[in-house]
Amino acid sequence: MSRMTETAMTKPGAAAPAAKKSVAARRRSRGNALDSTLGRSALQILAVVGFFLLWEVAVDIGWANAFLVGQPSGILGVLVSSIADGSLFVDAGYTVFEALLGFAFGTVIGSLIGLSLWYSVFVARLTEPFIAAINSVPKIALAPIIILWFGTGLTSKVALAVSLTAIVALITAYQAAKDADKDLQALLFSMGADKHRIFKKVIVPSTLPAIIATFRINIGFALVGAVVGEFISSQHGLGHLIYTASSLYDLNSVWAGLFVLMLVGFVFYHLVELTERWLLPWKQEQHSTQINV
Amino acid sequence: MAPKVQLRLNGIRKSFPGKSEPVKVLDGLTFDIHEKDFVSIIGPSGCGKTTVFNVIAGLAEPDEGMLLYRGQEVENLRGRVGYMMQKDLLFPWLTVLDNVLLGLDAKGVSPAEARDTAREYISTFGLSGFENAYPKMLSGGMRQRAALIRTLVLDPDILLLDEPFSALDYQTRLYLEAVLLEAVETFNKTVILVTHDIDEAVALSKRVVVLSHRPTTVKSVHDIDLSERSPIAARSDPRFSGYFHTLCAELDIQTRATA
Ligand SMILES: Nc1ncnc2c1ncn2[C@@H]1O[C@H](COP(=O)(O)OP(=O)(O)O)[C@@H](O)[C@H]1O
Ligand SMILES: [Mg+2]
Numbered sequence: 001m002s003r004m005t006e007t008a009m010t011k012p013g014a015a016a017p018a019a020k021k022s023v024a025a026r027r028r029s030r031g032n033a034l035d036s037t038l039g040r041s042a043l044q045i046l047a048v049v050g051f052f053l054l055w056e057v058a059v060d061i062g063w064a065n066a067f068l069v070g071q072p073s074g075i076l077g078v079l080v081s082s083i084a085d086g087s088l089f090v091d092a093g094y095t096v097f098e099a100l101l102g103f104a105f106g107t108v109i110g111s112l113i114g115l116s117l118w119y120s121v122f123v124a125r126l127t128e129p130f131i132a133a134i135n136s137v138p139k140i141a142l143a144p145i146i147i148l149w150f151g152t153g154l155t156s157k158v159a160l161a162v163s164l165t166a167i168v169a170l171i172t173a174y175q176a177a178k179d180a181d182k183d184l185q186a187l188l189f190s191m192g193a194d195k196h197r198i199f200k201k202v203i204v205p206s207t208l209p210a211i212i213a214t215f216r217i218n219i220g221f222a223l224v225g226a227v228v229g230e231f232i233s234s235q236h237g238l239g240h241l242i243y244t245a246s247s248l249y250d251l252n253s254v255w256a257g258l259f260v261l262m263l264v265g266f267v268f269y270h271l272v273e274l275t276e277r278w279l280l281p282w283k284q285e286q287h288s289t290q291i292n293v
Numbered sequence: 294m295a296p297k298v299q300l301r302l303n304g305i306r307k308s309f310p311g312k313s314e315p316v317k318v319l320d321g322l323t324f325d326i327h328e329k330d331f332v333s334i335i336g337p338s339g340c341g342k343t344t345v346f347n348v349i350a351g352l353a354e355p356d357e358g359m360l361l362y363r364g365q366e367v368e369n370l371r372g373r374v375g376y377m378m379q380k381d382l383l384f385p386w387l388t389v390l391d392n393v394l395l396g397l398d399a400k401g402v403s404p405a406e407a408r409d410t411a412r413e414y415i416s417t418f419g420l421s422g423f424e425n426a427y428p429k430m431l432s433g434g435m436r437q438r439a440a441l442i443r444t445l446v447l448d449p450d451i452l453l454l455d456e457p458f459s460a461l462d463y464q465t466r467l468y469l470e471a472v473l474l475e476a477v478e479t480f481n482k483t484v485i486l487v488t489h490d491i492d493e494a495v496a497l498s499k500r501v502v503v504l505s506h507r508p509t510t511v512k513s514v515h516d517i518d519l520s521e522r523s524p525i526a527a528r529s530d531p532r533f534s535g536y537f538h539t540l541c542a543e544l545d546i547q548t549r550a551t552a
Contacts, residue, residue: 187382190350191396191447192372201395205386282386282427 070251078256092260094237095226098154099268102161103215103222109162110169111211118177118203119195135171139163143228152233161225165218169211176210177203209280215272223265238264296327298361299483300349300370300451305358307344318344320508321358326451326485331477331522333486333494335544336504336512342487346453349485350374362450375449379456381436383428389415389439390424396447414446418472434465438472445476452477452484459489470497470524491544495519495536496527503543513543 034043052072058064059071066074082088117124143160150156184202193201230239238257245253276283305322308315318341326332334342347353349360351371360367383392390411397407415424418438428436437457444452454473458466474497477484488494494501495517503512519530527533 183378183380183382184384186347186352187376187378188395190352190371190374190376191399193399197399201384205384208386280386282429 066251067249068251070255074252075255075259078252079259082256088256088260091236091238091241091257092264094154094234095223095230095239095261096264098157098226098229098237099161099219099222099264101154102158102225103165103219105158106162106165106222107169107211107214107218110166110171111173111207113166114170114173114175115177115199115203115207117174118199124174131167131171131174135167139167140224140228143232147229147233152235157226157229157234157237160229161222164221164225165214168218168221169214172210172214173207176207180206209283212272212276212279215275216269219268219272220265223261223268227261296330298325299328299330299363300326301361302345302349303359303361305345305348305355305360307341307348307353307355317508319348319355320510322504322509322511323358324502324511324514326483327500329481329483331484331486331497331499333488333498333501334504335488335491335494335501335540336509337506337544338489340504340507340509342504343455346376346455346485346487349451350376350453370451373450375444375447375452377440377444377452377454377457379459381428381433381440383436383439383443385428388425388427389420389431392428392439393443393446395443400447411442411446414442418442418476433461434469437461437469441469441473441476445480445482448480450483452482454484454486456487456489458493466493467524473497474523491537491540491546492528495533495540496524497522501536501540503540515540 033039055064055069056072059066059069079088082091117127139160142163146159146163147156150159180203184206185198188198188201226237227239227242230237231243234240238261242254242257242261245251245257301323302325303323305319306317307319308317310316322341322345324332334345336342344353348355349370351369360369362370383389384395387395390408393411393415394407397411398404402410412424415421418441420435420439420442423431423435423439428439431439437460441457457473458469461469470493473484476482486494486497496519498517499522501515501517503515504510505512515536517536519527519532519536521527521530
């Protein structure tokens with residue numbers, strides 16, 4: 001009965017919206033209901049909780065050896081006590097400070113050298129093989145010498161982070177400067193601009209996106225430099241925490257240090273993203289086309 | 294009365310290094326640009342039209358020949374020309390306003406004064422409201438209009454327009470041709486326009502210079518005498534098609550299907 005009244009009530013004009021709705025519904029049904037910010041976050045949290053739960057239980061029932069792999073409850077205990085006595089903040093603070101200083105100096109020094117190579121083709125060609133040679137050395141291998149030269153304190157960690165980050169920034173900046181749009185340079189030149197003005201107006205802004213792209217890689221490298229420096233010789237820092245704990249077979253403290261390091265890296269990465277958006281407003285997409293396959 | 298010569302190109306030669314031997318591109322190019330002239334240069338593709346502009350603008354040095362500007366020998370007209378190319382060459386990291394200001398603050402105009410001038414031009418050319426937009430937000434026609442504003446605001450002695458509208462659709466092109474003509478009229482500018490569009494050359498120009506194949510010389514110069522110079526009215530002038538066919542013949546383009 002209700003079917004009949006429905007049919008009777010359907011007017012020609014009502015058919016269109018109904019049809020439109022069904023198309024929209026079909027389009028929506030193509031995507032996954034869980035494929036939303038909320039749904040994804042829920043799944044991610046579920047995966048993490050499940051992982052730690054499995055780990056905890058596996059150790060409890062004897063599938064895994066707590067002495068060799070640690071246990072989430074123990075890790076939590078370490079985190080809570082080291083937060084309570086403040087030692088975690090001290091260690092994390094040291095590592096973050098070393099990495100940030102190394103990142104900042106490395107990026108600035110590297111970018112400046114890379115950009116200045118644009119000024120002189122002669123100097124650039126002259127130094128190219130040396131730069132390639134330096135780049136091919138695994139900079140971590142320099143760590144013992146750097147500790148020898150700069151001591152066991154802050155300076156050596158920063159120096160190590162600089163050695164890792166500067167070369168990346170240098171090569172990227174130089175390459176981007178070389179690749180800067182020749183027509184834009186020609187246009188400014190025809191307006192009467194000198195080399196310095198072309199540098200300021202074209203070279204610097206067009207290398208900026210490339211330099212900022214190195215931030216992502218270099219923030220990671222800076223952390224590597226800081227932590228490896230701390231491994232070799234230090235009194236503080238997350239690297240120090242991890243290294244000393246592992247030599248005492250205190251796996252829970254090792255994990256605690258690693259997870260905090262992970263968190264630091266995660267926060268850095270997102271800060272870089274914010275910086276990029278702030279420094280390159282002209283790069284932001286107005287609208288993006290999504291391809292549904 | 295003979296028109297006054299503003300710029301004379303005299304025997305310009307230029308070759309570029311080729312695979313085995315240098316490629317002769319410009320082979321003794323000589324022609325005059327009059328005061329307040331509007332000259333179109335047409336010629337086969339690759340014959341060196343852009344190279345001529347680069348020589349005038351100081352982006353390329355001629356191997357031989359000289360430029361005379363109002364009777365004085367000059368090396369080039371760098372800093373005194375407004376160069377506009379097929380690509381709009383707006384700086385993607387600058388807003389429309391800052392793009393327009395690009396040349397002005399080099400000229401030693403005070404920043405406040407430069408800003409006022411720039412805004413005035415932007416509004417004259419109908420881009421008000423887009424001062425703070427980045428180029429990628431604009432349509433192709435609007436971008437080329439912004440590039441035209443940037444060129445005009447410098448108050449250059451000569452405009453060098455290298456196929457400025459060829460990437461645009463026909464409607465936008467007609468519109469920008471009208472904008473250009475009006476601007477040239479208002480600001481009393483001398484224009485050299487490179488185009489591959491004979492239609493455009495006849496409709497806009499006072500004179501048309503036809504270049505030969507490489508090695509390039511001036512093949513002929515034609516005075517265009519139409520009752521009206523506006524993109525649409527000129528195209529409906531009875532003499533228009535006569536000029537059109539003459540120039541096509543000069544370029545060896547077949548305009549009639551003959552067996
Ligand atoms: N910088 C350059 N180096 C080498 N060859 C060039 C250079 N500029 C132009 N040419 C050559 O000169 C010829 C004319 O180029 P161009 O002036 O751009 O021609 P058009 O603008 O008439 O199409 C072309 O064959 C081109 O390859
Ligand atoms: Mg060309």
